[in-house]
Amino acid sequence: xxxxxxxxxxxxxxxxxxxxxxxxxxxxxxxxxxxxxxxxxxxxxxxxxxxxxxxxxxxxxxxxxxxxxxxxxxxxxxxxxxxxxxxxxxxxxxxxxxxxxxxxxxxxxxxxxxxxxxxxxxxxxxxxxxxxxxxxxxxxxxxxxxxxxxxxxxxxxxxxxxxxxxxxxxxxxxxxxxxxxxxxxxxxxxxxxxxxxxxxxxxxxxxxxxxxxxxxxxxxxxxxxxxxxxxxxxxxxxxxxxxxxxxxxxxxxxxxxxxxxxxxxxxxxxxxxxxxxxxxxxxxxxxxxxxxxxxxxxxxxxxxxxxxxxxxxxxxxxxxxxxxxxxxxxxxxxxxxxxxxxxxxxxxxxxxxxxxxxxxxxxxxxxxxxx
Numbered sequence: 001x002x003x004x005x006x007x008x009x010x011x012x013x014x015x016x017x018x019x020x021x022x023x024x025x026x027x028x029x030x031x032x033x034x035x036x037x038x039x040x041x042x043x044x045x046x047x048x049x050x051x052x053x054x055x056x057x058x059x060x061x062x063x064x065x066x067x068x069x070x071x072x073x074x075x076x077x078x079x080x081x082x083x084x085x086x087x088x089x090x091x092x093x094x095x096x097x098x099x100x101x102x103x104x105x106x107x108x109x110x111x112x113x114x115x116x117x118x119x120x121x122x123x124x125x126x127x128x129x130x131x132x133x134x135x136x137x138x139x140x141x142x143x144x145x146x147x148x149x150x151x152x153x154x155x156x157x158x159x160x161x162x163x164x165x166x167x168x169x170x171x172x173x174x175x176x177x178x179x180x181x182x183x184x185x186x187x188x189x190x191x192x193x194x195x196x197x198x199x200x201x202x203x204x205x206x207x208x209x210x211x212x213x214x215x216x217x218x219x220x221x222x223x224x225x226x227x228x229x230x231x232x233x234x235x236x237x238x239x240x241x242x243x244x245x246x247x248x249x250x251x252x253x254x255x256x257x258x259x260x261x262x263x264x265x266x267x268x269x270x271x272x273x274x275x276x277x278x279x280x281x282x283x284x285x286x287x288x289x290x291x292x293x294x295x296x297x298x299x300x301x302x303x304x305x306x307x308x309x310x311x312x313x314x315x316x317x318x319x320x321x322x323x324x325x326x327x328x329x330x331x332x333x334x335x336x337x338x339x340x341x342x343x344x345x346x347x348x349x350x351x352x353x354x355x356x357x358x359x360x361x362x363x364x365x366x367x368x369x370x371x
Contacts, residue, residue, distance in 0.1 A: 005140035011049040025071035035159035038062035039354040057131040061087035062167035063138030087134030089149030111135035172199025174316015184208040197264035205229025218361040245277040280306040
């Protein structure tokens with residue numbers, strides 16, 4: 001069949017809107033008609049070459065749609081199901097999957113290498129193969145994905161809201177709830193008020209953190225952070241963020257320094273700043289994806305004498321078949337903000353403008369609508 005898709009042919013070039021050939025689903029795979037796809041910073045990292053991927057590739061990993069066909073042996077979804085797409089499909093039987101850490105599944109390699117599970121692709125442009133992004137590639141009208149990465153949702157919540165749960169919401173909220181397990185009354189600082197950072201902020205608000213400090217370089221993003229629960233903001237272009245955080249928390253028990261710090265940028269300097277903004281016994285969580293060769297420098301004595309912790313959170317430590325549903329129930333109960341995350345709804349042909357708006361900090365999220 002044919003599908004219209006956004007294709008990256010070379011690093012640091014605009015995505016091209018092209019018609020591709022799409023093979024049907026094979027064993028364990030499903031064909032999905034995409035309804036909505038979020039424009040995420042990880043896709044920009046791919047365009048910039050920070051996250052190396054084979055080219056040409058169809059990016060996009062935050063999406064939702066409707067199943068229109070299934071391959072042999074598929075049992076987890078059926079035709080007509082409304083699904084959230086996940087770029088971290090899990091096998092269900094490796095040591096990580098069977099011990100409650102499916103986000104670290106040992107059998108994800110084919111998807112990170114640009115193929116589906118059997119090592120082949122379903123997108124083609126004439127005789128040329130076109131690679132997949134994380135087993136999703138949702139910047140397209142139709143896609144083929146593993147059934148383990150298509151999560152059926154029995155809800156009437158609009159598909160553009162469901163799409164956001166597939167990455168930004170689960171990553172940011174999950175880092176607070178699942179990875180750090182932030183207790184009520186804690187002090188929290190979040191470095192980076194983009195899509196993931198805003199969700200870490202609202203995750204801190206969900207668990208009743210007492211102080212929530214947002215750090216960014218742009219005032220408009222800091223204003224957005226207030227909508228999601230930030231009690232204080234720091235513009236790091238005008239003041240030292242570590243000193244600012246320590247001042248804001250100086251009168252708190254255990255201060256100066258925050259109980260928890262989250263870095264949602266993927267920058268070695270800001271990861272170190274998040275660590276240095278901690279009080280004794282505090283925990284810093286790196287969420288953003290840094291360049292493969294990036295190194296973080298921190299003083300070892302701060303680790304030992306102050307028993308501070310620096311850890312990571314991959315995909316919010318999510319169990320997708322449990323946590324996606326939990327996020328939706330929080331939204332339906334009015335406790336999780338999804339409507340407010342969508343700043344603009346755009347067409348596929350406007351995707352490059354969507355990335356420009358994200359780089360300029362004009363939006364929390366642009367969402368591509370296919371219907």
